[in-house]
Amino acid sequence: MALHIEDYALIGDCHTAALVGRDGSIDWLCLPRFDSSSAFAALLGDDDDGRWSLRPDDDDATATRRYLDDTFVLVTTWTTRTGVVEVTEFMPFGDRRADLVRRVRGVRGSVPMRQELQIRYGYGATVPWVRQIGHDDAHVLLATAGPDSIVVRGPRLQPADHRHGSRFTVDADSTVDLTLTWYPSHRQPPAPPHVDAVLDETVAWWRHWAAGDATEGRYADAVHRSLLVLRALTHEDTRGIAAAATTSLPEDPGGERNWDYRYVWLRDASLTLAALLAHGFRDEADGWKHWLLRAIAGDPADVQIMYGLAGERELPERTLDHLAGYEGSRPVRVGNGAYTQYQGDVFGEVLAALHDARELGVEENADSWSLQRALLAYVEEHWQDPDNGIWEMRGPRRHFTHSRAMIWAAFDRGVAAVEEFGLEGPVERWRGLRDRVREEIETQGYDPVRNTFRQHYDTDEVDASLLVLPQIGFCKPTDPRMLGTVAAIEHDLRTGPDGLLLRYRTTAGFDGLSGSEHPFLACSFWLVEQYAASGRIEDAERLMDTLVGFANDVGMLSEEYDVEHGRQIGNTPQALSHLTLVTAADAIRRARGEAGPGIRTREAQNDGTTRSTTGEGERAGAPD
Known part of the structure; x- marks a missing residue:
């Protein structure tokens, strides 16, 4: 056993x-x-x-x-x-x-x-x-x-x-x-x-390789090991970044929420790249950009949310009926049918990661900017399409607020590439579309009664992915609407004595699956980042201490945590858990005014646009 x-x-x-x-x-x-x-x-x-x-x-x-x-x-x-x-x-x-x-x-x-x-x-x-x-x-x-x-x-x-x-x-x-x-x-x-x-x-x-990280402070050991885990999940030759090393370790033991994570999600890989870049690992940016160019080469309409490690496009999902499953969790799956889904947020994540690379001095070349323009051209045509959302809902497509915000981020980074770096592109059109997406989110993605952003336009439910909105510069962490959203997330999605976050309420019936799941570690790390950025530093550190304590004796984190039985759940080691640990620790250091990695953030301004800002703790030698 x-x-x-x-x-x-x-x-x-x-x-x-x-x-x-x-x-x-x-x-x-x-x-x-x-x-x-x-x-x-x-x-x-x-x-x-x-x-x-x-x-x-x-x-x-x-x-x-x-x-x-x-x-x-x-x-x-x-x-x-x-x-x-x-x-x-x-x-x-x-x-x-x-x-x-x-x-x-x-x-x-x-x-x-x-x-x-x-x-x-x-x-x-x-x-x-x-x-x-x-x-x-x-x-x-x-x-x-x-x-x-x-x-x-x-x-x-x-x-x-x-x-x-x-x-x-x-x-x-x-x-x-x-x-x-x-x-x-x-x-x-x-x-x-x-x-x-x-x-x-x-x-x-x-x-x-590890000598490239100079992290210090309270969470330095956890950050350092997490960066090593992210590199361990990066294929040496192809530079594809696997989301985890395993398949079918369950989100709900004995249930059907068992997925194969041994592939490259554009979202997770982009966020991994951003975490590595912030800590000085620029070679990873070049390798990943080449992977991206190969994987999504061709018609932007063919872009997928995930690929094989070398950019394979076919990842058909099948079940292995001869395997009993981890603690009887069946079906055991290989392949992942979500590769056929449309998730609009991935465009924002990819373009944001490549913008981070520009801001940290990674050289832009004609091929990579041409790719980004092609992606933006596709988003221009499809920005109004509903999608399956960040959590790969296996129900009907909807206008998920997180996805809409990432579409906004895609246009925002396109505008910034032209205005801040002198690259060529239809900046007026992108600016206009960015403003239209913002207006739509602020009217249809916001519930004035509860003073919260919504999970999607057809519900009053909240979703932990809404915590990402300040991180991408859509609004300030202290925006009253964001504080209202945090309060609703705390009320609706926290569970267990430590207040860990569920991704969303599975009882609302949106994901098309039976059963439930345990708190998703990345969501709680997002909450740490929100607490730190909005001045709740003690709350941030209290929750961070709890989350770091869930790592095993060699520093590994899986996808979720079973608070009732005090054990890890889901695929392991999970890149998203480790990269959000890194960004949460960085947020606490910025909030404390400590010296830290050269991280630029996109800060929302009063006119609804964004500007690049650098925290007090920018690493010496980082580019202006």
């Missing part, structure tokens, strides 16, 4: 990732990419669906774990009755191979170890052809099915009922290496990795 979600740690090579449980079992690994089919899928079923367990042969052994500083090299220290061992686990970075290394080092005494290996391709559906090809001094096991092969090296594995296992003993100051490498089955097995060399190279690469 799978562990609680917070009991897993991620190791990855920026191509894919494995989830390692506290019990020493790797229960999730897709090869060779995040969105490939899995070789280990016990996370969504049971042991027979694939896993690789490595731990002391002592059921009373205890473990503590940590990452080597600024890396995704996981070190687990096991203490047993006979001694202590360290298990160092990582996926080598930069070798363009799908390798996984598990090094066991004796620390004290003598510790018997055991491993159990069940490789099941195709999300647990396919038992491979397994054979031993090694000799006494080099034990090698091959597992092949269809296009996939895995070679495992280490202590000799013995077969038993369609699985393999071994026992070996590690003494003090001795080391035993176990390695797994995926390769296309039509090729010869690759040579084993040189563990010392790839470990040193992997640690050096992560630490070099």
Whole structure:
């Protein structure tokens, strides 16, 4: 049976990732990419669906774990009755191979170890052809099915009922290496990795990347780890940014709200880019811009809300009926049917992120500005269309206020590109459309009786996504309408003793799904940002302390949090949770007047337009 979600740690090579449980079992690994089919899928079923367990042969052994500083090299220290061992686990970075290394080092005494290996391709559906090809001094096991092969090296594995296992003993100051490498089955097995060399190279690469972040202050550790998580979810070659490393971890255990998040949402990727840019990671902007140009090349009418990691357009959704699901949550889904939806807000998010890049000195080129003009031309034609909204409602399309505000932001950034950066475009037309969208929102997206913005034009319900309006410059955080909206959100959407936010009230029946869900962490981080920006700094820090405390022992956050049972829920690690943690911490630092990253914000003015402002804590050397 799978562990609680917070009991897993991620190791990855920026191509894919494995989830390692506290019990020493790797229960999730897709090869060779995040969105490939899995070789280990016990996370969504049971042991027979694939896993690789490595731990002391002592059921009373205890473990503590940590990452080597600024890396995704996981070190687990096991203490047993006979001694202590360290298990160092990582996926080598930069070798363009799908390798996984598990090094066991004796620390004290003598510790018997055991491993159990069940490789099941195709999300647990396919038992491979397994054979031993090694000799006494080099034990090698091959597992092949269809296009996939895995070679495992280490202590000799013995077969038993369609699985393999071994026992070996590690003494003090001795080391035993176990390695797994995926390769296309039509090729010869690759040579084993040189563990010392790839470990040193992997640690050096992560630490070099992490050195670009100079975050300080109360939440520096949480921000730093969150930035690392965002980079771990960014594909090394394509630069597509996965929304999470998993599929079908439920929003409602036992229910149907189980989705595949291993793809690139334009929204989440844009927001991730903005968070990385604000902390000085400009190379990520160039890589993502190239990904964007490739992915949405062609007719802007064909733009999708999400793509595969390399820009694949077809992401058909299907169910895996042979898998029992995490804690019985079915169906288990791969692919995501939401790729066919229209969500107007993504245009605003993309254009806002690219504008942030301009403001932080990332060079604009003719191709990227041409792309942005093409997107704006499409928005000009379709700005009045209803959509499915940020939460991918599987009901009828509506005029969601958040989506309408992001359409406003798209035109606003187009105007700013011309007025502030001298780029060419029909600025008068964009300005006029920006004003028309604003007028529409202020009349149809606002409820004067409750003094709140609405979830959509046909309801009096509120939605946590309305907290984004001040962040994009549509209104000031202290605008009376915004304060009224916050009060309504606090009244309608807060739950549990810590006051966490639901996305919306599922009982209102707008999303076309049965069941309910738990508080969505990103929404509560948005509330932190709103509190900080509107002067409620103590409230912001109180809620921020609670949210940061939900991270597990290695700093990972999933999508939602079950306040009743005190556990993480949903896909993990969730990019949106981590990026909103970063922006919430930055907002608190600005509110406190502390030195911080070079962040520009779009501030609403009295005439309904916006201007760029820089907080007191702009990083030295940031462009004017």
